[in-house]
Amino acid sequence: MRRLDRHGLALTVALGVLAIVWLLPIVWVVVTSFKVTADIVKLPPEWVPWPATLDHYHEVLLGSSRTARIGRAFVNSIVVAVGTVVVVVVTSAMTAYPLARMRFPGRTLVFTLVVGSLMIPNAVVLVPQYVLVQRLGWLSTYQGLIVPEAAMTFAFGVFLLRQFFLTMPGELEDAARIDGANAWQVFTRVVLPLSQPVLAALAIFAFRSAWNDFLWPLIAVNKPEMFPLPVALALLRSAYSSESYGPIMAGAALSAVPLLVVFVVANRRIVEGVRLSGLKG
Amino acid sequence: MSPGRRRRRQAGTAYLFLAPGLLLFAVFRVYPLLEGLQLSFTNARLGRATAQFVGLANYTRLAEDDRFHVSLVNTAFYTLASTLPILAVPLALALALNRGRLRNLLRSVFFFPFTLSVVTVGLAWLWLLDPVVGPFNYYLRALGVPTRSWLADPATAMWAIILTTVWWVTGYYLVIYLAGLQDIPRDLYEAAALDGAGGWRAFWSITLPLLRPVLLFVVVTHVIGSFQLFGQVFVLTGGGPGDATRTVVQHLFEAAFQNFFQFGAASAMAWVLFAVILVFSIAQFRLLRGHTEY
Numbered sequence: 001m002r003r004l005d006r007h008g009l010a011l012t013v014a015l016g017v018l019a020i021v022w023l024l025p026i027v028w029v030v031v032t033s034f035k036v037t038a039d040i041v042k043l044p045p046e047w048v049p050w051p052a053t054l055d056h057y058h059e060v061l062l063g064s065s066r067t068a069r070i071g072r073a074f075v076n077s078i079v080v081a082v083g084t085v086v087v088v089v090v091t092s093a094m095t096a097y098p099l100a101r102m103r104f105p106g107r108t109l110v111f112t113l114v115v116g117s118l119m120i121p122n123a124v125v126l127v128p129q130y131v132l133v134q135r136l137g138w139l140s141t142y143q144g145l146i147v148p149e150a151a152m153t154f155a156f157g158v159f160l161l162r163q164f165f166l167t168m169p170g171e172l173e174d175a176a177r178i179d180g181a182n183a184w185q186v187f188t189r190v191v192l193p194l195s196q197p198v199l200a201a202l203a204i205f206a207f208r209s210a211w212n213d214f215l216w217p218l219i220a221v222n223k224p225e226m227f228p229l230p231v232a233l234a235l236l237r238s239a240y241s242s243e244s245y246g247p248i249m250a251g252a253a254l255s256a257v258p259l260l261v262v263f264v265v266a267n268r269r270i271v272e273g274v275r276l277s278g279l280k281g
Numbered sequence: 282m283s284p285g286r287r288r289r290r291q292a293g294t295a296y297l298f299l300a301p302g303l304l305l306f307a308v309f310r311v312y313p314l315l316e317g318l319q320l321s322f323t324n325a326r327l328g329r330a331t332a333q334f335v336g337l338a339n340y341t342r343l344a345e346d347d348r349f350h351v352s353l354v355n356t357a358f359y360t361l362a363s364t365l366p367i368l369a370v371p372l373a374l375a376l377a378l379n380r381g382r383l384r385n386l387l388r389s390v391f392f393f394p395f396t397l398s399v400v401t402v403g404l405a406w407l408w409l410l411d412p413v414v415g416p417f418n419y420y421l422r423a424l425g426v427p428t429r430s431w432l433a434d435p436a437t438a439m440w441a442i443i444l445t446t447v448w449w450v451t452g453y454y455l456v457i458y459l460a461g462l463q464d465i466p467r468d469l470y471e472a473a474a475l476d477g478a479g480g481w482r483a484f485w486s487i488t489l490p491l492l493r494p495v496l497l498f499v500v501v502t503h504v505i506g507s508f509q510l511f512g513q514v515f516v517l518t519g520g521g522p523g524d525a526t527r528t529v530v531q532h533l534f535e536a537a538f539q540n541f542f543q544f545g546a547a548s549a550m551a552w553v554l555f556a557v558i559l560v561f562s563i564a565q566f567r568l569l570r571g572h573t574e575y
Contacts, residue, residue, distance in 0.1 A: 012382050015374075019390040025448065026393070028416060029405045044423075045416040087305070095302030104292035110299065117310050121558055123509045123530045124551045127537050127544050128313035128320060151309030154302065183294045212398035214512045215530070219538055230400040234516055237404060245408050252401045259396040267389055271456055 026256075033057070033250040040245055056250035060236070070251045072225055073232035077211055078258070080145045080228055084210035085203045087150035092157025092202065093195070097187055099158065100165035101173070111162070117155045123215070130219055140223040148220070149210040157202050164198040165191065200269045204262060211259060229255045320548040327542030339549035349550065351524050352532040353557075355439065359528070360507040360561075363443045367503050368496065371451045375458035376488075388459065392452030399449070403516025406445045407432070432518050435525035442513050442526060454499050461495035462488070497569040501562050508558045529554050 027047070032040055033056055034049035060070040098104065099111050129148055138144030168191070176190045192199070214230040221227055227235070233251050263270060321339055325332035343349050374391060378384050394402065409417045412430035421428045431441040465488065473483045489496075511530040514520055520527035529550065537547035 008380075008382075011377055015377055015387055016383070019387050022391055022448070023393070025405045025409055026397075028409060029401075032408065041414040043414060043419055045419055091302040091305050094298045095306075098295035098298045102291055102295040102298075103288070104295040107295075110303070113311075114306060117306070119505070119559070119562065120310070120314060121505055121509050121555060123511070123533065124555045125310065125313040125317055126533070127547050127551060128316035129309065130537070131316065131320075131544065132309070132313055147305070148309055151305055154305055155310070158302065183298075187298070208396065214399050214515075215534070219534070230398045230512075233398075233400045233404060237407075237516070248404055249408065252404045255401050256397055260393075263389075263393065263396050267385075270392070271388070 029249045030253050032245055033253045035246065037244065037246055056246040057254070060247045060251045060254070070229070070232055070236070070254060073227050073229045074254065076142075076226060077228040077230075077255075079142055080149065080217075081207045081210040081258075083142060083146035084149040084153070085206045087146060088153045088157050088206040089199055089203055091150065092154055092161055093192065093199065094187075095154075096158045096161035096165055097191060100162045101170075102183075111158075114155050114158050118159070122152055126215070126219065129216075133220055138220075140221045140226045142226075144220050145217055145228065146210075148216060149213060150206070152213075152216075153206045153209055157206070160202055160205075161195070161198060164195060168194060197269065197272065200266065201272050204266060204270055207262065208259060317548045317551055320544055321552050323545045325544040325548075327544065332545065335545070339546045340553070342546065343549055343553060348524060348527065349529075349532055352527045352529045353553075355524075355526060356508055356510060356528045356530075357557075359439055359443065359510055360504055362439070363446060363507055364500065364503060366443065366447050367450065367454065368499060370447055371454035371499075372458050372492075374451065374455050375462055376484075378455070379459060379462045384459075388452075388455065391455050394449050395452040397449070399512030400516055402445060402449045403513055406441075406448075407517055410441060433522050435522050438518050438522060438526045442510075442517055445513055445517065446507075450503075454503075457495060457499060458492070461492050465491045493569060497565065500565050500569065504561050504565065505558055508554060508561070 028045075031047055031049045034052045034054070035046075036051055036053050036055070039046060039049070039051075062069070062071065095110075095114070099107060133139060133144045133148065136144075138147075172190050172194070173186050176186045181189065211228075212230065213228075214234070217228045217231050218234070221231065224232075224235075229251075233248070233255060236251050237248055320332070322334055322336060323332040324335050324338075378387055397405075409415050410431050412418055412428070412433065417431075418428040429437065431437045469487050469491075470483055473487055478486065509530050510528045511534065514526050514528050514531055518526045520531050533547045533550045533554070536543050536550065
């Protein structure tokens with residue numbers, strides 16, 4: 001028994017060391033972002049940013065005229081990610097509910113089409129989606145980012161929520177119906193409040209994919225003031241010479257903050273959401 | 282109310298609920314998919330008022346496009362070379378974490394990179410792997426390991442991209458594996474232990490077979506994702522050195538949005554890519570599903 005314990009302890013220590021190594025790239029980004037420029041390229045690498053400076057943050061948020069400002073890009077990303085979450089949650093919930101709970105002709109067909117679309121690689125619809133968004137006059141607009149992002153996550157949302165609705169006991173809905181509630185009232189006052197955990201998981205999933213998507217905004221936005229963070233960061237890189245890692249790392253660190261906050265606050269939900277996403281296999 | 286009328290009313294209600302979602306789905310998923318197929322048979326370009334039907338010309342031209350072939354080979358290489366680490370690294374971590382202490386804390390640590398965007402990940406590794414002043418090469422030199430400019434060397438550039446990607450997505454698959462491991466009934470292991478089968482035997486004869494659906498999910502998800510490799514390459518190498526890390530989506534992106542906006546040709550590439558992904562996915566379903574009956 002004691003040998004087993006020692007074995008377990010050694011494993012935990014090894015995993016702990018590996019976990020620290022795993023975080024080093026992120027630590028390095030943050031450390032670099034606080035270093036004065038002269039210290040950044042010093043060898044051996046210094047892991048304590050002393051003397052520390054906020055200059056790089058100041059430059060990317062306020063000072064830079066060379067490229068899209070990270071501050072503005074941050075706001076754009078928030079608008080797009082929140083907008084996407086709203087559209088995804090509303091449309092997937094309204095679609096998944098009748099698929100789980102109502103009988104109507106075409107139900108199997110609708111479900112098969114939506115779930116089948118999970119197999120469509122996003123890259124395949126890139127060009128026609130651009131043509132469509134251009135025709136709508138939506139290039140370089142928030143809706144031109146939000147609606148296609150939402151469409152990318154919609155099928156997953158429908159799948160996830162339908163699974164959840166199927167497992168919900170029907171008694172509460174029946175009780176509400178006997179009390180005279182119509183279908184919409186049952187949905188908004190009984191079903192949705194009971195689904196908060198799974199709705200939160202979907203919201204985080206949608207937020208993450210909209211916040212991090214790179215290829216679509218790279219194509220759909222050509223005005224610098226409308227760039228979301230990943231595009232602004234990628235261009236920030238080419239705006240500076242390769243030696244000035246300070247501002248680039250400040251931008252990279254800033255871009256990680258919102259999801260870090262969500263992650264710390266709602267760790268459980270994220271894990272649950274990923275776990276549920278795996279069930280579709 | 283007659284049952285027929287009630288059924289019709291419920292169908293009406295159902296379609297009212299479905300309307301917004303189906304509108305989004307039809308306009309932004311189904312329509313672009315079909316439109317893309319149609320475009321692939323035309324010579325459409327940005328700004329060209331009328332596109333002409335050109336039959337299979339875009340596809341036959343792809344057959345002769347050497348850079349497209351290189352992109353396809355690179356993408357396939359990346360997919361094949363990264364599949365084993367993507368399957369094995371998170372699985373090993375999941376097995377080690379499953380019973381141990383600090384499970385949730387360590388799971389969070391490994392998951393954290395997955396919350397970052399591909400650009401953030403790319404920039405971080407670009408800096409780490411900097412051949413002259415980056416810490417990666419500095420510590421390798423300190424250990425006496427020969428170093429090189431990993432991203433600028435055609436022999437190693439794709440491997441550096443694989444390393445970056447493994448670091449990025451391991452946490453995601455780790456969480457999925459951990460959930461799969463939790464679903465395996467404990468008494469199976471106890472029964473096996475009574476029969477004298479522990480450790481490796483139990484892993485091969487209980488864990489791996491029961492994890493097969495999860496493995497299938499991981500492989501299929503990974504393959505669909507890696508055939509669309511773009512962001513890492515865009516940030517880390519730009520497809521270089523030469524065309525050593527050029528990928529299909531990058532080729533498509535450049536054809537459609539940088540060189541003359543050839544929408545027809547790019548759509549043909551998209552459909553070839555789609556076909557390749559479908560073939561791989563179906564093959565994996567066959568391979569991994571074939572043995573589940575026992």
